[in-house]
Amino acid sequence: MSIEAKVEQYKKTLSLFPNPQEKYQYLIEQAKLNEEFPTELRIDEFKVNGCQSQVWLVPEEREEKLHFKSDSDALIAKGLVTLIASIYSDESAQDIADSEIDLMEEFELGVILSPARRNGAFSMLKTIKEFSKKLAD
Amino acid sequence: MKQVSEIKKDFPIFQRLINGKELTYLDSGATSQKPNIVIDSMSEVYKQNNANVHRGTYVLSSETTSKYEDVRNKFKNFINANLPEEIIFTKGCTEGFNLLANSLCKDLSEGDEILLSEIEHHANIIPWQMAADKYGLVIKYINVDQNFNLDMDHLENQLTTNTKIVSLVGESNISGMLPDIKKINKLIKNKTEALFILDGAQLVPHREVDVQDLGIDFLCVSGHKMLGPTGIGVVWGKKELLEKMDPVYGGGDMIEEVFYDKATWAPIPHKFEAGTPPYVEAIGLGAAVDYLSDLTMAEVQKHSDHLRLYAKNTLENINGINIIHTDSENAGCTFAMSVNGVHATDISLMLDTFGVAVRAGHHCVQPFHRKLNIDATFRATGYIYNDEKDFDTLANAIEESLKILR
Numbered sequence: 265m266s267i268e269a270k271v272e273q274y275k276k277t278l279s280l281f282p283n284p285q286e287k288y289q290y291l292i293e294q295a296k297l298n299e300e301f302p303t304e305l306r307i308d309e310f311k312v313n314g315c316q317s318q319v320w321l322v323p324e325e326r327e328e329k330l331h332f333k334s335d336s337d338a339l340i341a342k343g344l345v346t347l348i349a350s351i352y353s354d355e356s357a358q359d360i361a362d363s364e365i366d367l368m369e370e371f372e373l374g375v376i377l378s379p380a381r382r383n384g385a386f387s388m389l390k391t392i393k394e395f396s397k398k399l400a401d
Numbered sequence: 402m403k404q405v406s407e408i409k410k411d412f413p414i415f416q417r418l419i420n421g422k423e424l425t426y427l428d429s430g431a432t433s434q435k436p437n438i439v440i441d442s443m444s445e446v447y448k449q450n451n452a453n454v455h456r457g458t459y460v461l462s463s464e465t466t467s468k469y470e471d472v473r474n475k476f477k478n479f480i481n482a483n484l485p486e487e488i489i490f491t492k493g494c495t496e497g498f499n500l501l502a503n504s505l506c507k508d509l510s511e512g513d514e515i516l517l518s519e520i521e522h523h524a525n526i527i528p529w530q531m532a533a534d535k536y537g538l539v540i541k542y543i544n545v546d547q548n549f550n551l552d553m554d555h556l557e558n559q560l561t562t563n564t565k566i567v568s569l570v571g572e573s574n575i576s577g578m579l580p581d582i583k584k585i586n587k588l589i590k591n592k593t594e595a596l597f598i599l600d601g602a603q604l605v606p607h608r609e610v611d612v613q614d615l616g617i618d619f620l621c622v623s624g625h626k627m628l629g630p631t632g633i634g635v636v637w638g639k640k641e642l643l644e645k646m647d648p649v650y651g652g653g654d655m656i657e658e659v660f661y662d663k664a665t666w667a668p669i670p671h672k673f674e675a676g677t678p679p680y681v682e683a684i685g686l687g688a689a690v691d692y693l694s695d696l697t698m699a700e701v702q703k704h705s706d707h708l709r710l711y712a713k714n715t716l717e718n719i720n721g722i723n724i725i726h727t728d729s730e731n732a733g734c735t736f737a738m739s740v741n742g743v744h745a746t747d748i749s750l751m752l753d754t755f756g757v758a759v760r761a762g763h764h765c766v767q768p769f770h771r772k773l774n775i776d777a778t779f780r781a782t783g784y785i786y787n788d789e790k791d792f793d794t795l796a797n798a799i800e801e802s803l804k805i806l807r
Contacts, residue, residue, distance in 0.1 A: 283420065283421075283754070284420055284753070284754045285420075285751070285754035285755075285805075288750060288751060288754065288805075289805055292805065292806065316746045316761065316762060316777070317744050317746045317747075317776075317777070318776070337744055337776070338744030338746045338747045339743075339744065339747045339806060340746070340747050340750050340751075341744075341746065341747075374753075375750065375753060376750065
């Protein structure tokens with residue numbers, strides 16, 4: 265599924281939850297389902313700077329596609345990084361680097377996705393983009 | 402004090418709904434809400450009087466100048482300073498500390514010591530660290546004990562003839578701790594010739610402060626935490642000390658005479674207020690002082706003490722909550738909290754969905770959080786527009802949030 269299609273699908277899902285509390289509960293469920301992150305990878309090298317909680321993103325190459333393992337010590341942030349990681353996983357570095365979708369604009373996630381450059385979600389996206397650009401170049 | 406329900410009517414922000422719910426604002430430790438009298442005083446200046454202060458030879462400038470200078474007098478009375486010229490306007494408490502650190506430390510000698518405590522706000526750490534680096538000074542920290550109070554024995558031991566500056570928080574923005582200022586002042590003056598600076602950011606909004614009675618040398622105040630606007634603060638200092646100090650910022654309004662190769666300084670307070678001052682913000686602060694003075698600070702303090710006891714009992718009943726709060730009988734209405742296994746950010750995001758505004762993080766007191774081995778806490782602070790119901794709402798929302806997060 266393309267990045268755009270995945271974003272559309274998540275948009276649809278998130279729109280099922282009209283209030284922020286339900287949206288957060290959805291993110292918390294996503295966080296609890298994400299069990300693939302080994303504790304030993306919770307190291308500074310993979311830490312995403314600029315988040316209020318600790319967030320880790322580990323990029324891996326699998327058969328010319330990228331895959332992102334993600335984790336956080338906070339549940340809502342983990343739900344968010346899980347969602348973002350799944351949008352960009354199993355895509356080529358070039359496709360990720362070329363993708364111009366503005367998640368901040370697309371998803372209505374209240375205060376956690378406010379379009380501020382100091383926002384944690386912004387840092388998560390930046391980490392993914394920068395890694396992909398390096399590989400694509 | 403007048404009823405909280407009546408006070409709330411003076412603050413337009415409480416008409417807002419947050420996520421469809423009434424606003425429960427418990428983040429006054431970060432910034433207070435503003436009453437109409439403050440907002441109106443500022444818009445009135447812009448609509449009726451606005452002109453740059455000092456030296457203007459026309460009606461508007463004269464009106465604005467006298468409104469601005471009146472605030473100096475109001476603030477002098479508010480903290481019982483001796484003279485209005487001892488009140489220096491800054492853009493906030495942080496700038497106040499930077500001003501003092503820059504001006505005072507340059508006259509110190511290598512190896513001289515600055516004494517702070519382990520629970521200081523970054524604003525009362527970083528400016529001293531920067532000055533210490535520049536002038537070869539040594540920073541020492543007074544221990545905070547397991548009950549979140551200053552270790553008075555340690556304080557006494559740390560005071561030596563090398564101690565030149567002691568700068569301490571007046572009311573902790575983490576534990577609500579209220580150090581015994583007069584006792585500390587006596588210890589300092591008995592053993593050293595050090596200057597005693599008090600961080601009044603949280604203290605001045607909540608309690609009666611009489612700088613002459615406390616015996617301190619300097620006080621830093623934040624305007625926006627005491628119902629005033631942002632961008633305004635106060636440094637109070639004893640006249641004889643301020644007169645000896647050099648200015649930190651150069652520019653217009655702080656000079657007496659300027660030549661191409663040198664300049665002489667204006668008398669205090671103007672020597673420290675370079676450039677166009679934030680006069681509209683100062684006038685807003687004056688209205689905030691009026692509002693608090695009408696309530697009387699004795700009543701504001703009584704309300705804080707009453708609310709703090711209620712909040713403490715209510716929050717302590719929440720299963721599994723750790724509260725970083727002093728065990729002293731007297732304390733500020735500030736509660737930094739954590740729950741094992743649940744991140745503070747998650748709790749504060751969930752609380753927001755109940756219309757409850759609290760802060761999560763290290764609250765600009767990172768070294769102390771590190772000492773406690775806690776990454777982040779969420780913090781609730783009560784003020785004049787909060788009552789028991791707000792803390793009931795908070796406690797209930799914490800319990801509901803934990804059901805989802807655990």
